[in-house]
Amino acid sequence: xxxxxxxxxxxxxxxxxxxxxxxxxxxxxxxxxxxxxxxxxxxxxxxxxxxxxxxxxxxxxxxxxxxxxxxxxxxxxxxxxxxxxxxxxxxxxxxxxxxxxxxxxxxxxxxxxxxxxxxxxxxxxxxxxxxxxxxxxxxxxxxxxxxxxxxxxxxxxxxxxxxxxxxxxxxxxxxxxxxxxxxxxxxxxxxxxxxxxxxxxxxxxxxxxxxxxxxxxxxxxxxxxxxxxxxxxxxxxxxxxxxxxxxxxxxxxxxxxxxxxxxxxxxxxxxxxxxxxxxxxx
Amino acid sequence: xxxxxxxxxxxxxxxxxxxxxxxxxxxxxxxxxxxxxxxxxxxxxxxxxxxxxxxxxxxxxxxxxxxxxxxxxxxxxxxxxxxxxxxxxxxxxxxxxxxxxxxxxxxxxxxxxxxxxxxxxxxxxxxxxxxxxxxxxxxxxxxxxxxxxxxxxxxxxxxxxxxxxxxxxxxxxxxxxxxxxxxxxxxxxxxxxxxxxxxxxxxxxxxxxxxxxxxxxxxxxxxxxxxxxxxxxxxxxxxxxxxxxxxxxxxxxxxxxxxxxxxxxxxxxxxxxxxxxxxxxxxxxxxxxxxxxx
Numbered sequence: 001x002x003x004x005x006x007x008x009x010x011x012x013x014x015x016x017x018x019x020x021x022x023x024x025x026x027x028x029x030x031x032x033x034x035x036x037x038x039x040x041x042x043x044x045x046x047x048x049x050x051x052x053x054x055x056x057x058x059x060x061x062x063x064x065x066x067x068x069x070x071x072x073x074x075x076x077x078x079x080x081x082x083x084x085x086x087x088x089x090x091x092x093x094x095x096x097x098x099x100x101x102x103x104x105x106x107x108x109x110x111x112x113x114x115x116x117x118x119x120x121x122x123x124x125x126x127x128x129x130x131x132x133x134x135x136x137x138x139x140x141x142x143x144x145x146x147x148x149x150x151x152x153x154x155x156x157x158x159x160x161x162x163x164x165x166x167x168x169x170x171x172x173x174x175x176x177x178x179x180x181x182x183x184x185x186x187x188x189x190x191x192x193x194x195x196x197x198x199x200x201x202x203x204x205x206x207x208x209x210x211x212x213x214x215x216x217x218x219x220x221x222x223x224x225x226x227x228x229x230x231x232x233x234x235x236x237x238x239x240x241x242x243x244x245x246x247x248x249x250x251x252x253x254x255x256x257x258x259x260x261x262x263x264x265x266x267x268x269x270x271x272x273x274x275x276x277x278x279x280x281x282x
Numbered sequence: 283x284x285x286x287x288x289x290x291x292x293x294x295x296x297x298x299x300x301x302x303x304x305x306x307x308x309x310x311x312x313x314x315x316x317x318x319x320x321x322x323x324x325x326x327x328x329x330x331x332x333x334x335x336x337x338x339x340x341x342x343x344x345x346x347x348x349x350x351x352x353x354x355x356x357x358x359x360x361x362x363x364x365x366x367x368x369x370x371x372x373x374x375x376x377x378x379x380x381x382x383x384x385x386x387x388x389x390x391x392x393x394x395x396x397x398x399x400x401x402x403x404x405x406x407x408x409x410x411x412x413x414x415x416x417x418x419x420x421x422x423x424x425x426x427x428x429x430x431x432x433x434x435x436x437x438x439x440x441x442x443x444x445x446x447x448x449x450x451x452x453x454x455x456x457x458x459x460x461x462x463x464x465x466x467x468x469x470x471x472x473x474x475x476x477x478x479x480x481x482x483x484x485x486x487x488x489x490x491x492x493x494x495x496x497x498x499x500x501x502x503x504x505x506x507x508x509x510x511x512x513x514x515x516x517x518x519x520x521x522x523x524x525x526x527x528x529x530x531x532x533x534x535x536x537x538x539x540x541x542x543x544x545x546x547x548x549x550x551x552x553x554x555x556x557x558x559x560x561x562x563x564x565x566x567x568x569x570x571x572x573x574x575x576x
Contacts, residue, residue: 044388058441090330
């Protein structure tokens with residue numbers, strides 16, 4: 001029988017030392033990392049009270065819950081839920097728009113090609129970072145303290161937390177813009193404001209519009225949950241029905257959220273393509 | 283050097299102007315129409331969300347003074363004048379933060395493992411059967427569209443209060459999100475190695491193991507790190523519904539109006555998120571740096 005046996009393994013070994021004779025440190029690095037990752041995992045499971053008995057008890061409980069969810073049924077409160085869904089969509093739309101309006105001027109200040117001074121940019125960037133570091137739900141709790149329970153607090157929460165994200169994204173878009181147009185405006189005697197208005201904004205507005213649409217989409221998701229802390233929308237209904245264990249209503253609400261998110265996804269991706277063209281989205 | 287600007291005769295200019303006007307007019311109308319629709323949608327949304335500008339203006343002072351209050355200690359001084367008093371509970375808070383990090387670590391790792399197993403079935407080029415791909419894709423979609431905190435709410439009832447519910451919620455959400463990203467990486471992978479391995483008579487499993495996995499691990503690691511970063515943020519609010527972590531302390535402080543505690547806990551959360559962002563960014567840079575050098 002002829003075949004692979006005839007290959008001169010010794011010669012191949014000699015020719016590719018870095019494949020056949022890797023140093024011990026290189027060979028041990030990957031297993032060591034896996035062992036370390038696994039050790040932290042085990043420590044985590046123990047520290048976080050993961051006991052198998054608790055896990056399986058919970059799992060069977062979860063099985064019961066899912067059985068009770070079938071079939072999804074809104075009972076008599078369908079109008080209330082539809083209104084709540086409308087509230088959620090309103091919160092997402094208004095919050096994102098407000099955030100974009102306020103973030104645009106600030107993002108100009110945070111862009112390297114507009115404000116060259118690092119000392120001026122640094123505090124603005126850290127300010128945006130700190131706003132972003134706080135979750136939307138936390139902002140919702142803060143605003144509930146200010147304007148009371150209800151969807152208005154949700155709008156403000158989304159507006160503030162997205163302000164941080166937009167500030168960063170917009171300023172990155174501005175930094176990526178072509179400087180030649182700006183120089184052209186300057187050469188023809190335009191003021192700094194003219195440079196921004198005619199040289200910069202036409203370039204970045206389509207990018208920004210795409211990002212805003214994308215955020216409206218993802219904020220529909222966030223807006224469904226801020227109701228859990230009392231900031232209006234469908235999350236409020238969801239949290240209530242979970243608390244009173246009305247599982248059929250819960251599954252109906254979850255289905256409503258899924259359908260709404262899918263619909264918004266569809267519409268906003270169509271709009272995004274219309275605004276910036278198919279190739280720019282990718 | 284002089285440049286002569288030629289001025290067109292009146293007639294020709296008028297024709298060109300008219301053509302330009304016509305061309306622009308259509309675009310302007312479309313823009314105007316779009317803006318009108320958008321404004322109408324905003325107005326509708328404002329009614330739907332019960333926006334009340336008077337409330338905002340009446341209570342806006344509250345927003346400012348809220349920050350004033352959370353930066354004031356009980357004795358009326360500013361918080362940064364007495365760090366010992368401000369961060370009095372730092373031992374407890376650091377412990378809760380550690381729990382938050384552990385929740386996101388365990389959740390991310392479990393989620394990434396499931397995503398790793400499932401993504402080969404979800405990717406177009408490696409899935410063994412179309413019906414399997416369809417099922418797995420819908421499953422992943424479901425797992426990432428339902429918000430993590432909704433899973434947490436349900437799990438708290440099934441598994442009891444505590445970090446276990448938070449971990450499982452984060453794990454499920456991560457499975458959905460990472461499964462999609464992972465399968466996109468696989469779809470971009472080079473299929474020639476797969477053909478090579480298959481031509482030796484290897485099974486589907488060996489094809490994945492020896493042809494696909496070596497190509498995609500760096501991308502997987504990078505996405506998993508990014509997910510960890512997001513999950514730290516998410517885990518910081520899991521406590522709001524009783525699923526463990528620092529959020530529990532925060533929600534108690536906010537609800538009970540322990541003002542200076544709110545700012546102290548927020549500060550620890552923000553600092554932690556910063557550190558995690560920087561650390562994972564550095565780690566990602568190293569992973570991709572190695573990739574580029576090869």
